[in-house]
Amino acid sequence: MTEPNNSALEYEPDLQAAAVLTPKAYRPGHIMLDLETMGRHPGAALLSIGAVRFDPYDVEAPIDRFHVGIALASNKALGLEFDPETIAWWMHDDRQPARSSLEDLEKVDIHTALFAFAEWYAQAPVTSIWGNAASFDCGLLAAAYRKAMIDVPWEFWQERCYRTVKNLLTVPLPPREGPAHNALADALVQAQHLQRLYRALDLSA
Numbered sequence: 001m002t003e004p005n006n007s008a009l010e011y012e013p014d015l016q017a018a019a020v021l022t023p024k025a026y027r028p029g030h031i032m033l034d035l036e037t038m039g040r041h042p043g044a045a046l047l048s049i050g051a052v053r054f055d056p057y058d059v060e061a062p063i064d065r066f067h068v069g070i071a072l073a074s075n076k077a078l079g080l081e082f083d084p085e086t087i088a089w090w091m092h093d094d095r096q097p098a099r100s101s102l103e104d105l106e107k108v109d110i111h112t113a114l115f116a117f118a119e120w121y122a123q124a125p126v127t128s129i130w131g132n133a134a135s136f137d138c139g140l141l142a143a144a145y146r147k148a149m150i151d152v153p154w155e156f157w158q159e160r161c162y163r164t165v166k167n168l169l170t171v172p173l174p175p176r177e178g179p180a181h182n183a184l185a186d187a188l189v190q191a192q193h194l195q196r197l198y199r200a201l202d203l204s205a
Contacts, residue, residue, distance in 0.1 A: 029127040032191035033137045039083035042143035045075035050183025054191040067184035069105035098181035118153040133163040
């Protein structure tokens with residue numbers, strides 16, 4: 001893959017290689033974001049970005065999905081950090097399914113991934129972007145955008161915290177479509193769980 005230019009604004013991303021882009025099919029307005037990373041704080045290296053577009057007031061499973069793996073070398077070139085404790089966490093035996101899913105995911109340059117997510121994000125109006133917690137997923141991804149000198153595609157006031165809502169009451173998780181710590185599988189199960197939480201809280205649009 002072509003390496004990015006020194007100026008991210010001059011870089012031409014290969015969007016087709018970067019993401020799974022599916023057609024818009026309904027009015028969601030909400031995005032559930034999940035990251036797999038090499039650290040817990042803004043400035044950490046990103047392993048993958050997963051997201052789904054969904055309607056929390058509906059029961060329909062999200063079909064508009066985004067998933068991209070990110071090359072480690074491009075994280076290093078950008079100056080993003082690798083936390084030793086997080087690296088050790090990834091090496092635990094029970095993380096093997098997650099490591100395998102990451103290994104199988106096609107990797108692209110981080111600039112390509114950031115541009116691709118921004119383009120996917122802009123395909124339909126968005127009112128809210130959710131994270132688990134918002135300060136983690138939204139915060140780390142926004143930090144990567146700023147490090148790369150690319151505009152963050154959302155505003156701070158659009159950020160929402162799934163972790164807060166899920167701790168309001170006990171509602172069973174829906175079935176998973178992939179292992180834990182797979183960014184797309186996590187985003188999908190969190191979005192579907194939030195739909196269940198909205199119904200249990202009797203929230204309406």
